[in-house]
Amino acid sequence: MRVQTATRIGGWAFVLTGAGHLILDTLLPSTGDLLVLERQMARVLFPMAPSHSMADLLEGFSVTMSLLLIGQGLSALLMTRHGATPERQQVVLLLALSLTLLVTAVLLLPAPPIVLMAVATVAFALALSASRREQATAPRPAPQPAHRTPAGS
DSSP: OOHHHHHHHHHHHHHHHHHHHHHHHHHSOOOHHHHHHHHHHHHSBOSSSSOOBHHHHHHHHHHHHHHHHHHHHHHHHHHTGGGOOOOHHHHHHHHHHHHHHHHHHHHHSOHHHHHHHHHHHHHHHHHHHHHHHHHHHSOOOOOOOOOOOOTTO
């Protein structure tokens, strides 16, 4: 698999995770125990100015993380725009981020983000592997002869 293709797959996994979370959070109504918990959190104020409820604080974190995932995914897609190859360091950063998010998802989140972060992690690992192969097989520039000045100058 080429670096660009694998990076695009990982980028789309990030975008789908963030967008899916925003859409489901907006469309799915809270019911039962979750509704009771949300109402209780709405009454507890976070002790920093400006004063917001704990429910507002958690919703704000949730929306922020979703938007950051979408932005990072779009950034990965832009790295490969017009056939460009992301730099190795960019792929390493994407892999580290997706692996960290995968561990967090496994420990704290339901199945959809676990699956999508696993897809992203595998994709970025494949991109890194492909970048190593491409780097190893890339032609190296010929050494330039040393510039000599004529004697007596």
